[in-house]
Amino acid sequence: MSDLPRISRQFSQRSVMEAIVQGGPISRASISKLTGLSKQTISEIVRGLEQEGWVQETGRTSGHVGRTAVTYELVHDAAYIIAVDLGGTKVRVALTDLACQIFAEAATPTDPRGGQFIIDQIAALAFQAAARERIPRKKIRLAVIGAPGAPDPATGRILLAPNIAGFDAMNVLDAFEKALGVAVMIENDVNLAVLGENWLGQGQGIDNLAYIALGTGVGSGLMLGGHLVRGATHAAGEIGFMPIGADPFAAESLRTGAFERAVATHAMTERYRSLTGTQVAVPAIFENAAKGDKAALAVLDETARYLAQGIAAIAAVANPQKVILGGSIGLRPEILSRVKALIPLCFPYPVTVEAGELGARAALIGAAAIGLGQLHNTLFGVDAPDGRISLPTAQAAALKEVVL
Amino acid sequence: MSDLPRISRQFSQRSVMEAIVQGGPISRASISKLTGLSKQTISEIVRGLEQEGWVQETGRTSGHVGRTAVTYELVHDAAYIIAVDLGGTKVRVALTDLACQIFAEAATPTDPRGGQFIIDQIAALAFQAAARERIPRKKIRLAVIGAPGAPDPATGRILLAPNIAGFDAMNVLDAFEKALGVAVMIENDVNLAVLGENWLGQGQGIDNLAYIALGTGVGSGLMLGGHLVRGATHAAGEIGFMPIGADPFAAESLRTGAFERAVATHAMTERYRSLTGTQVAVPAIFENAAKGDKAALAVLDETARYLAQGIAAIAAVANPQKVILGGSIGLRPEILSRVKALIPLCFPYPVTVEAGELGARAALIGAAAIGLGQLHNTLFGVDAPDGRISLPTAQAAALKEVVL
DNA sequence: ATAATAAGTTCGGTGACAGAACGAATTAAT
DNA sequence: ATTAATTCGTTCTGTCACCGAACTTATTAT
Numbered sequence: 108m109s110d111l112p113r114i115s116r117q118f119s120q121r122s123v124m125e126a127i128v129q130g131g132p133i134s135r136a137s138i139s140k141l142t143g144l145s146k147q148t149i150s151e152i153v154r155g156l157e158q159e160g161w162v163q164e165t166g167r168t169s170g171h172v173g174r175t176a177v178t179y180e181l182v183h184d185a186a187y188i189i190a191v192d193l194g195g196t197k198v199r200v201a202l203t204d205l206a207c208q209i210f211a212e213a214a215t216p217t218d219p220r221g222g223q224f225i226i227d228q229i230a231a232l233a234f235q236a237a238a239r240e241r242i243p244r245k246k247i248r249l250a251v252i253g254a255p256g257a258p259d260p261a262t263g264r265i266l267l268a269p270n271i272a273g274f275d276a277m278n279v280l281d282a283f284e285k286a287l288g289v290a291v292m293i294e295n296d297v298n299l300a301v302l303g304e305n306w307l308g309q310g311q312g313i314d315n316l317a318y319i320a321l322g323t324g325v326g327s328g329l330m331l332g333g334h335l336v337r338g339a340t341h342a343a344g345e346i347g348f349m350p351i352g353a354d355p356f357a358a359e360s361l362r363t364g365a366f367e368r369a370v371a372t373h374a375m376t377e378r379y380r381s382l383t384g385t386q387v388a389v390p391a392i393f394e395n396a397a398k399g400d401k402a403a404l405a406v407l408d409e410t411a412r413y414l415a416q417g418i419a420a421i422a423a424v425a426n427p428q429k430v431i432l433g434g435s436i437g438l439r440p441e442i443l444s445r446v447k448a449l450i451p452l453c454f455p456y457p458v459t460v461e462a463g464e465l466g467a468r469a470a471l472i473g474a475a476a477i478g479l480g481q482l483h484n485t486l487f488g489v490d491a492p493d494g495r496i497s498l499p500t501a502q503a504a505a506l507k508e509v510v511l
Numbered sequence: 512m513s514d515l516p517r518i519s520r521q522f523s524q525r526s527v528m529e530a531i532v533q534g535g536p537i538s539r540a541s542i543s544k545l546t547g548l549s550k551q552t553i554s555e556i557v558r559g560l561e562q563e564g565w566v567q568e569t570g571r572t573s574g575h576v577g578r579t580a581v582t583y584e585l586v587h588d589a590a591y592i593i594a595v596d597l598g599g600t601k602v603r604v605a606l607t608d609l610a611c612q613i614f615a616e617a618a619t620p621t622d623p624r625g626g627q628f629i630i631d632q633i634a635a636l637a638f639q640a641a642a643r644e645r646i647p648r649k650k651i652r653l654a655v656i657g658a659p660g661a662p663d664p665a666t667g668r669i670l671l672a673p674n675i676a677g678f679d680a681m682n683v684l685d686a687f688e689k690a691l692g693v694a695v696m697i698e699n700d701v702n703l704a705v706l707g708e709n710w711l712g713q714g715q716g717i718d719n720l721a722y723i724a725l726g727t728g729v730g731s732g733l734m735l736g737g738h739l740v741r742g743a744t745h746a747a748g749e750i751g752f753m754p755i756g757a758d759p760f761a762a763e764s765l766r767t768g769a770f771e772r773a774v775a776t777h778a779m780t781e782r783y784r785s786l787t788g789t790q791v792a793v794p795a796i797f798e799n800a801a802k803g804d805k806a807a808l809a810v811l812d813e814t815a816r817y818l819a820q821g822i823a824a825i826a827a828v829a830n831p832q833k834v835i836l837g838g839s840i841g842l843r844p845e846i847l848s849r850v851k852a853l854i855p856l857c858f859p860y861p862v863t864v865e866a867g868e869l870g871a872r873a874a875l876i877g878a879a880a881i882g883l884g885q886l887h888n889t890l891f892g893v894d895a896p897d898g899r900i901s902l903p904t905a906q907a908a909a910l911k912e913v914v915l
Numbered sequence: 916a917t918a919a920t921a922a923g924t925t926c927g928g929t930g931a932c933a934g935a936a937c938g939a940a941t942t943a944a945t
Numbered sequence: 946a947t948t949a950a951t952t953c954g955t956t957c958t959g960t961c962a963c964c965g966a967a968c969t970t971a972t973t974a975t
Contacts, residue, residue, distance in 0.1 A: 173952025174940040315743040338830025339719040348827040350820035355857035416754040423752040424828045426742025453759035577921025578971035
């Protein structure tokens, strides 16, 4: 139903672009072989892309029999996207070009005043970075914001985001679009983390993936069958409320979440306090455990025990091929090793668990991934909602970190 | 990448078919308006479809100004599919025509000898039904088998299907294809149940749906974002192993599943026995509860309490818009009412829970749904894996049940 | 009868491809 | 140095799936 634009050209154009993006400098003849389209068609499409400024000649092949081929590659600076990871304590902003190169990255403490202040802060960061790299604003096509909570695309609001002041009452999407002057996508930060790990981290090539971010709170992002799972109200992955760990019918569990009460920061410090009588922050608990402190070791054991159960629950429901741990607690090897040992004791099928490879930058890289995918789709592709493009990993591996 | 067939025609053809399937008898002019394709194109496509025998003229419009229109509709008996719900105790077989009408249905106890005997039994049932309705075998294009366990399309085996003897060792898919002589799809029965309820039952129009089948065992089917969730090893929805209810680290939980040990048939009878000292079957427990038996009521309360937690876990992970209960225990109103009351006490966001509308036939209807979708796609559509066609609900509502 | 209206066809496009043939450029073999 | 083999890229011709406008046909309302 609905008007069908002639999708044929778009479709082919997209696969040509994909071949150029992935194949680096590539000749038209090679694109033809890769895509199965005729040489003639490739020439036409490439001519079009060149005229519009998306690709350019880079050189010629040599050293093989036969005529030399003219090679083409992306015009890297034809378009840029802004990727943002907005956390309760830190904001990270990155700029990415069409070739998936993250070449400007900035991190700074989140403006505690919240609301519009944060939005202005992010816009300033992004534009500073753009100015530093001499990127004209016109070339910025899209911004992707990762934030805790459940962004509702219909209203532009972000629900369940207690960590960020003033976001519950405003239309965050509109505010960002106004401040940045480009189209904005808002996505849950843990969802982006799955995408990030799927693109460049632990989850490469894996279509069924779960990411568990464990720190101050717990959240999970789920990629099933290659698609991000968002759920009916974009609240999928709010696993803090799983009825595991604390008594789920307790009033406090209804507020904080039974599982969160069993595994997150607060649970660990409380557990340590009840064993020793002293209040100690989480990093110190890990340090003490390394020194052989029995109470600290017990805290780690118990936390891992509940975490293993949480992973088992996710595995039972969604059957991911791999579960990636992230967040300040989840990235700890002490937790990972314990969880790996415990899972086979409470779940019958093998579940691979690993720590995230991208650490705290997973969500930022995921934001870049989703933005680039979106950009390629809107510029060159069908506007199919599930159009996944395969982004190249080669260039992207060479990331520069520029902390302000 | 890969050879792109000229997909344009296919695409349009599919939407024309969709309009005809849904719009009942419909004129070419109306199809044009519906699809946005030009009248001329519609005429061409319809001419093609008519020549190939998929649609036919049915009459003319009248009573309005302007020229009368020739209306077209599906040739209902142009193709058939076999839908099978293979359970541990019962086999259901149905035949469906292209217009989504289930017009022959048979149910009979599963052959206890298992393995090839079951396959032959199903083939016999299907062919008997076909003969009774004078359906030539050539017109049967596809069979969809719903079965417990995790069918592995790569090997054709069904894993985790302890209820059906002899299926673990054989290539079930091949055996069915040989016996039936048509292409066969095998799918988990609970997954089909979600599709069934999504098509004609409680879940109509809902894209994020969970189905929990509770009886001898527990299983769940998940539809997220309109797609069936199967997981990495097709084991998604094996929620019996959620670490909820019994101690998940107990050896018995590893075998049977902690959640299954807390909510399924065996759990209820055991619970009743520990309270009263007498062993009573599940239906009797419900009867006793209706009579006011305190022990029976306590059993229902406790079972519902664990079930509510299980639903909370699924809701926390996947955030479905609605959770549908099925299975001999799940369909009971006594359970539903208790669960509805308990969920708000252990989960903070609203979760709609309802009993399935299709009862025990959900999986069978789901099998028809997936088969019809597949058939429409392969015959008229792009072979996109996610091509969902919208099946009409009107005709399908008029189902006949023919129990042998 | 005549106007209005809707259905359907005919006719003449167009754009996105494919495929064959051919020229152009290069290396390898003689 | 010449020739053969090979590969690149273009030109030319053709097909297919569409669209839009104009036109014919059939019907009801006036």
